[in-house]
Amino acid sequence: MHSTNAAYIEARQRLAATNLKRCPLCDSLNAAANSECFVCRWHGQFLQDQKSIEEGLADLLNKCPEYQEKPVRKPRSKVSRLSNLMRRMLYGPVDFRV
16 A cells, blocks of 8 residues: 555656746746746746756645645546436537627
């Protein structure tokens, strides 16, 4: 069980390092796809090493501890998923334009 948890944490860290980058000017975390920092508008070279990303995540979680809480999502039953699929197929999307 312990090795599974360690593997999970390592996989999450790799995912974060792959999808995030850190601004060298203001230290904010940004999506890797962003061409400029959403906080200070920096558009030069970003820090993308795993250590820098982990430090940025640690800083963010220290500033905003509520981000550590994982949302609990109740798994939907097969009947519920099937009824939603049928409802979408029969009624389609609702157009709210006037």
